[in-house]
Amino acid sequence: MTVAEAKERVSIADLWSRYGFDGNPSRSCRSPFRDERNPSFSVFAGGYAWKDHGTGDGGDSVTFIQLAEGVSNADACRKIIGYAGGRHPLSRPQKKVSKRKRRKPKLPVYIEPTAQKQQLAELRNVSSNAIDICIDRGLLRFGKWKEQSVWFVTDQTSRNVQARRLDGKPWNQIKAKAWTLPNSEASWPIGLNESLPYPTVLFVEGGPDLLAAAHFAWCEDREKEAAFVAMLGAGHRLKQEALIALAGKTIRIFSHADKSGYSSTKRWADQLRSVDATVDAVSFEGIKKADESPVGDLNDLCFVHADDFESEAEIRNLVP
Secondary structure, three states, X not given: OOHHHHHHHOOHHHHHHHHOOOOOOOOOEOOOOOOOOOOOEEEEHHHOEEEEOOOOOEEOHHHHHHHHHOOOHHHHHHHHHHHOOOOOHHHOOOOOOOOOOOOOOOOOOEEOOOHHHHHHHHXXXXXXXXXXXXXXXXXXXXXXXXXXXXEEEOOOOOOOOEEEEOOOOOEOOOOEOOEEOOOOOOOOOEOOHHHOOOOEEEEEEOHHHHHHHHHHHHHOOOOOOEEEEEEOOOOOOOOHHHHHHHOOOEEEEEOOOOHHHHHHHHHHHHHHHOOXXXXXXXXXXXXXXXXXXXXXXXXXXXXXXXXXXXXXXXHOOOOO
């Protein structure tokens, strides 16, 4: 029996009962691992995933066993197979296979921005306050890449780093405006860990929309209530690690107004609802910028004429 097969057979409720924990596992219950007055523990995904909102810990049945019994991941894997009634395939001597460790991006030298902040604010037509918010949260950095002055979208994990030129031009080498640094984990949602303290998440695609999310949150005086999370590519799926971190939150997805944007919005919304997140989405179809070109994403909304913005009820109050 494999670990994956065992995890399908052993739910959090099964383990809860096995260990004799008080109460019943549910979407809102008290943690079995610590004393607390108010419920801050969630069991979701059909009873096969959990999250402690008080500590930030979470995972599946294996990580639950690790925490409950104080054992390693390898021991927890052996135990869950035993609990499922099977035999661990590694109980027989086998040749040891070394696992290749993921390499992090080689980070550029970041600089303390001066004129760069205003240059980026003017390029993306966002407030300087939005730039400062993203810098303060560790989502935005400035520096050099391929001998160009650039702004970097990343977060404090540095698992994913993407560079864009401050002059707004595409990279000649790759014929695209966004350059994901080598060894980046492209599917890592920028700002995921930083979103943990916030009940509300503005979920966007791409670096410019990340800045725009901060801009509109500041405009509505809601920046202290909302986190900004960005997927750097419409083709990526949310991994279980991300779903656990976003479970139970109120999430608004800002779609790109094209086929891939609508497809990714539906995929992410379905995934997020599977972990009991409250999800809705904003579409910009039919809205035009001041130059009469169509609005295709959240950052384009920053270029809508002020009077038109006020008249479009569906694009006001963007923070749920």
